[in-house]
Amino acid sequence: MTPKTERWEQAAEVPLMLAAFVFLAAFAVPIIWWPGTPAQVVLVCEALVWITWVIFAVDYLVRLILSQNRLSFAKRNWFDLIVIALPVLRPLRLLRLVTLLSVVNRRASSNLRGRVGTYVGGGAILLAIVGALAVVDAERGADGANITTISDAFWWAATTMTTVGYGDRYPVTPLGRGVAVGLMVSGIAILGTVTATLASWIVERVSEAKAESDSVSRDIQLLRQELAELRAVLRKEPEPGSNEGAKPH
Amino acid sequence: MTPKTERWEQAAEVPLMLAAFVFLAAFAVPIIWWPGTPAQVVLVCEALVWITWVIFAVDYLVRLILSQNRLSFAKRNWFDLIVIALPVLRPLRLLRLVTLLSVVNRRASSNLRGRVGTYVGGGAILLAIVGALAVVDAERGADGANITTISDAFWWAATTMTTVGYGDRYPVTPLGRGVAVGLMVSGIAILGTVTATLASWIVERVSEAKAESDSVSRDIQLLRQELAELRAVLRKEPEPGSNEGAKPH
Amino acid sequence: MTPKTERWEQAAEVPLMLAAFVFLAAFAVPIIWWPGTPAQVVLVCEALVWITWVIFAVDYLVRLILSQNRLSFAKRNWFDLIVIALPVLRPLRLLRLVTLLSVVNRRASSNLRGRVGTYVGGGAILLAIVGALAVVDAERGADGANITTISDAFWWAATTMTTVGYGDRYPVTPLGRGVAVGLMVSGIAILGTVTATLASWIVERVSEAKAESDSVSRDIQLLRQELAELRAVLRKEPEPGSNEGAKPH
Amino acid sequence: MTPKTERWEQAAEVPLMLAAFVFLAAFAVPIIWWPGTPAQVVLVCEALVWITWVIFAVDYLVRLILSQNRLSFAKRNWFDLIVIALPVLRPLRLLRLVTLLSVVNRRASSNLRGRVGTYVGGGAILLAIVGALAVVDAERGADGANITTISDAFWWAATTMTTVGYGDRYPVTPLGRGVAVGLMVSGIAILGTVTATLASWIVERVSEAKAESDSVSRDIQLLRQELAELRAVLRKEPEPGSNEGAKPH
Known part of the structure; x- marks a missing residue:
């Protein structure tokens, strides 16, 4: 791991965790508040889901660019790629929350x-x-x-x-x-x-x-x-x- | 563990076991004898449940007071605290019976x-x-x-x-x-x-x-x-x- | 184990196995052949169940008498005693078949x-x-x-x-x-x-x-x-x- | 294992794998395409199932003939024999696919x-x-x-x-x-x-x-x-x- 990658991962850790929590909330609210979620709430939640997706995608791309061997990076992080590349199926989006386990881990x-x-x-x-x-x-x-x-x-x-x-x-x-x-x-x-x-x-x-x-x-x-x-x-x-x-x- | 705590725990062991058994019986009787438990029986059982609760609470307080570091005692015995502090939900009261396992243990x-x-x-x-x-x-x-x-x-x-x-x-x-x-x-x-x-x-x-x-x-x-x-x-x-x-x- | 006990156990092994097989068959026939088992078949099966029970009881008694310390023998073989003493509940009779596992064992x-x-x-x-x-x-x-x-x-x-x-x-x-x-x-x-x-x-x-x-x-x-x-x-x-x-x- | 057997097993590996895959497909097609599978498709699939059976049987026979001790070979490969000898029950035919596990194994x-x-x-x-x-x-x-x-x-x-x-x-x-x-x-x-x-x-x-x-x-x-x-x-x-x-x- 290059020093740059390491610095990026340290800097990105807290924002990624926040993004995962926001994502969970934005995903959960329209499901729990049902039926009759106000259209604005649905809209805001949908927007938040996409914003968090962008955050995860940016993190993946930055790490890909910083890595010395990009092919081996893509192979090692195939799970991350699936999570980012397949946001169409809604339940698969939830795989992003696996990131939260590293919070658990550090504690x-x-x-x-x-x-x-x-x-x-x-x-x-x-x-x-x-x-x-x-x-x-x-x-x-x-x-x-x-x-x-x-x-x-x-x-x-x-x-x-x-x-x-x-x-x-x-x-x-x-x-x-x-x-x-x-x-x-x-x-x-x-x-x-x-x-x-x-x-x-x-x-x-x-x-x-x-x-x-x-x-x-x-x-x-x-x-x-x-x-x-x-x-x-x-x-x-x-x-x-x-x-x-x-x-x- | 201070010698005082040790002496208390030895002295309290049998009464606590008895309290746990009485509690189990007082909890079980109105459930098994149903419908049509006489009002007096229900009353007696309810009273016994509360008396055993007081016994458990007293034991917890004495051990807390005798302990050298009260905060660390409260942390170590968080389970006991939950069991005593939450007697409102009836099934949670039954957690008190975990105490009975130590009888099993000694045998x-x-x-x-x-x-x-x-x-x-x-x-x-x-x-x-x-x-x-x-x-x-x-x-x-x-x-x-x-x-x-x-x-x-x-x-x-x-x-x-x-x-x-x-x-x-x-x-x-x-x-x-x-x-x-x-x-x-x-x-x-x-x-x-x-x-x-x-x-x-x-x-x-x-x-x-x-x-x-x-x-x-x-x-x-x-x-x-x-x-x-x-x-x-x-x-x-x-x-x-x-x-x-x-x-x- | 006394030499006498050993000789008895060797001599009793085959008859006990046969008794277990006969018992299984006598138990199974009236259950499988249902409804409309002829009264004679039911009678024969019931008789065989009791005969096998007698065989198991005799084996237990002989081993008890041959043992040096009868109390410790009864303690060690509590399972055998239950199997023999409680033939009233029909499913419990089937516990006798546990004996068959020793055939499996020797093979x-x-x-x-x-x-x-x-x-x-x-x-x-x-x-x-x-x-x-x-x-x-x-x-x-x-x-x-x-x-x-x-x-x-x-x-x-x-x-x-x-x-x-x-x-x-x-x-x-x-x-x-x-x-x-x-x-x-x-x-x-x-x-x-x-x-x-x-x-x-x-x-x-x-x-x-x-x-x-x-x-x-x-x-x-x-x-x-x-x-x-x-x-x-x-x-x-x-x-x-x-x-x-x-x-x- | 004789050198001849070894050579045969190496030569037969790929054809057997292909036969297993063809068999799976020929078995699956009439089940998935239902109801209303055209009679010809059913016929072709049935034919393929029997052809693959012949391939497995030939492999078994060749290995039996090449083996030094035929009785011990038959004993060791009892599973293969069952798979080949009992193609009457349709689900049992599927046991043949266990062969596919060796593909997984080599990878x-x-x-x-x-x-x-x-x-x-x-x-x-x-x-x-x-x-x-x-x-x-x-x-x-x-x-x-x-x-x-x-x-x-x-x-x-x-x-x-x-x-x-x-x-x-x-x-x-x-x-x-x-x-x-x-x-x-x-x-x-x-x-x-x-x-x-x-x-x-x-x-x-x-x-x-x-x-x-x-x-x-x-x-x-x-x-x-x-x-x-x-x-x-x-x-x-x-x-x-x-x-x-x-x-x-």
């Missing part, structure tokens, strides 16, 4: 398991909010839809991410089902991460508990003992040797 | 995996009871509710905590859904802990089974062999050296 | 992961069969029941054990729900064991793959190198020492 | 976790496609079926493999339910693999983070220090010995 402890926990917790809540907003937006107008209020949408997001899936609420539109698949896959990843973090904790505790009786360290103790004996042998023997060499004179 | 074996198992088992059963009571209490009066008997509530709690979620029973009120999300998250944690404990057991068994063929300990064996040879060399050589030094005479 | 490879896999596979299939039979038996007569055929019962058992839980089929009787909770808990345990076995396999492969670059074995390599140098030093030095001691003459 | 990174990830990702998507096609094919004609379009089938496959199971869509025919059980079991395996891969990653990171403070490597450091001291002792002592031997002159 996390330096401890790895603590960081994993914070990521999972923060990510799960952010995903539930985003998924609920996206689904209610996609489903509301459809025939036979049963997720039509924000409160139902949050309930549905919780039953989906935990893989409980009662089936009292479920999406019926292709867009809503796409969002659902995203939430399910996230749910599995979250379940997996919770389990894995717990497993790593238990494995560590158990292995600590039996570290003393460990065969490797016992072997090393034996080795050190042998070395000590060997040194004792060496300390004793050269002296009688030199005495014997000196005596005859 | 558990000293073995870590045994303790995890006991916690998970005891916690899961306690959560199912508490969740079932809280849901039936929240749902019973609501329109379109389908969890209206204690037996249905236990069945629903089991399908939720195992993330099976048939959907024959599901909460419809915001309060009931909140309780459900709590049970789902607990279910994931329990699933994760069961898996992690099993994983740690299998990892340990497998690593024990191949400890003999392990490369590290084989390396150490080779090392010890070399040391033994080296000692043999040392034992032999100084003697001919002293002989050679002695011969010329 | 399994000596490899731990292989054995875990065989147990999980065999146990899952046995549980599905037993659960399906028990549920259809419990539900068939009930009002509003939707698991009324053997084929529906197997389908329901599969959706329950995998925690999918569509909710197109679900038990409505207390007995059926009890069986369901048993299957759900088994499902979680199976899920956990599958994950744990995979985790242990991946952990082992990954650690093997980086064993060469491992810091411990690299340290040991360095140690061995130092030892070799040390031996070279020792081999060379005593000889010039004896030469120098010889020269002056 | 995967050499890193084990990367390869596991690629397998799981590729396998999950392939399974969802195959399961959706098989279910819609099995269910379409049945009474009371609710999975009748390709889009519903994909949605159902996603809810099944993630074990969410809303129950808005579920199979009702024995064949469809068999496919569903296959998807559920795969879902559990995928869930397990995701968790296990994450667990292995976390365990490795955590153990790396504390490698420095590790007791084993600290022990080895101490050992090396002792060796260095020992060598210093050896380097110093022979010289005073020779000096003392030289001095008297």
Whole structure:
């Protein structure tokens, strides 16, 4: 990373976070305030969504220009490119909020398991909010839809991410089902991460508990003992040797 | 922890446990005995709920006063504070029962995996009871509710905590859904802990089974062999050296 | 274990297995052949169920009598006692089939992961069969029941054990729900064991793959190198020492 | 493996892959283009399905003939035999596509976790496609079926493999339910693999983070220090010995 890129990233961090929050608000307001959002509010929100899009696009372009190898930059940051290039599908726009996870990240402890926990917790809540907003937006107008209020949408997001899936609420539109698949896959990843973090904790505790009786360290103790004996042998023997060499004179 | 705090905690342990049990009973009776609980019984139960609340509050205050750094105490025990400060929402009151887990804990074996198992088992059963009571209490009066008997509530709690979620029973009120999300998250944690404990057991068994063929300990064996040879060399050589030094005479 | 107990267990193994198979068949026939099982068939099956019960009870009693410490024997084998003492509830009788798992066990490879896999596979299939039979038996007569055929019962058992839980089929009787909770808990345990076995396999492969670059074995390599140098030093030095001691003459 | 077998497998790889792709297309077209697939298209597809079957059968036979021990070959490749011997049940034919996973495999990174990830990702998507096609094919004609379009089938496959199971869509025919059980079991395996891969990653990171403070490597450091001291002792002592031997002159 060039020093310029680094300086840009530091300078852009706070504006990008703000843009992500403004974007979330501008996306959420017309969905929550429904039906009967005043036309001006809709307009302002739509404008804010596009302004934040421009901010994200500018950040991407600046980083692309500052990078030494642009092709490798584009490859490494394919996710950013998708997020910026595909703002047509409304739920996909919400992927931009993944940026918010880095706020969570910086606040996390330096401890790895603590960081994993914070990521999972923060990510799960952010995903539930985003998924609920996206689904209610996609489903509301459809025939036979049963997720039509924000409160139902949050309930549905919780039953989906935990893989409980009662089936009292479920999406019926292709867009809503796409969002659902995203939430399910996230749910599995979250379940997996919770389990894995717990497993790593238990494995560590158990292995600590039996570290003393460990065969490797016992072997090393034996080795050190042998070395000590060997040194004792060496300390004793050269002296009688030199005495014997000196005596005859 | 100051000696005073320690003495208080030891003295308060049994009364707090009793208070938790009384609280559970006083909470459960009007929910199970429904409809048509005599007014006196309801009154007595309500009184017991408040008395146990006072006991928990007193315990918290005494520990706060006895602590050396009150701010750090309040931070460390934020969960206790929430449990005491928010007795308005009825299901939240049930969080007080988390205290019961320490009974389970003291009865558990000293073995870590045994303790995890006991916690998970005891916690899961306690959560199912508490969740079932809280849901039936929240749902019973609501329109379109389908969890209206204690037996249905236990069945629903089991399908939720195992993330099976048939959907024959599901909460419809915001309060009931909140309780459900709590049970789902607990279910994931329990699933994760069961898996992690099993994983740690299998990892340990497998690593024990191949400890003999392990490369590290084989390396150490080779090392010890070399040391033994080296000692043999040392034992032999100084003697001919002293002989050679002695011969010329 | 006394030599007598050992001889008894070896002698009883095959008859107990046969009894378990006969029991499964005698339990299954009247459930599958429904409605309109001839009265004689029902009678024969009922008789066989009781005969197998007697066989299991005799085995338990003989082992109890042969054991040195009867109280500790009863404690260790509490599960056997429950299985024998509670044959009134029909689904609980099926717990006797847990004995069949030891057939699976003896056929399994000596490899731990292989054995875990065989147990999980065999146990899952046995549980599905037993659960399906028990549920259809419990539900068939009930009002509003939707698991009324053997084929529906197997389908329901599969959706329950995998925690999918569509909710197109679900038990409505207390007995059926009890069986369901048993299957759900088994499902979680199976899920956990599958994950744990995979985790242990991946952990082992990954650690093997980086064993060469491992810091411990690299340290040991360095140690061995130092030892070799040390031996070279020792081999060379005593000889010039004896030469120098010889020269002056 | 004989050199002949190896040469055959290398030569057959590309044709087999092509056959698998052609097979998938020939299987999918009449299912997707429904109702009203022209009779010729159905005929061509059916012909292609049988041609690809012949290709797989020829490959199996050649490998069987080239193998040194035919019985052990048949045992090791029992899965291939089932896939070829049972082309009567239509969904079972789709098992042939498991061959496609080896394409995924060769494209995967050499890193084990990367390869596991690629397998799981590729396998999950392939399974969802195959399961959706098989279910819609099995269910379409049945009474009371609710999975009748390709889009519903994909949605159902996603809810099944993630074990969410809303129950808005579920199979009702024995064949469809068999496919569903296959998807559920795969879902559990995928869930397990995701968790296990994450667990292995976390365990490795955590153990790396504390490698420095590790007791084993600290022990080895101490050992090396002792060796260095020992060598210093050896380097110093022979010289005073020779000096003392030289001095008297």
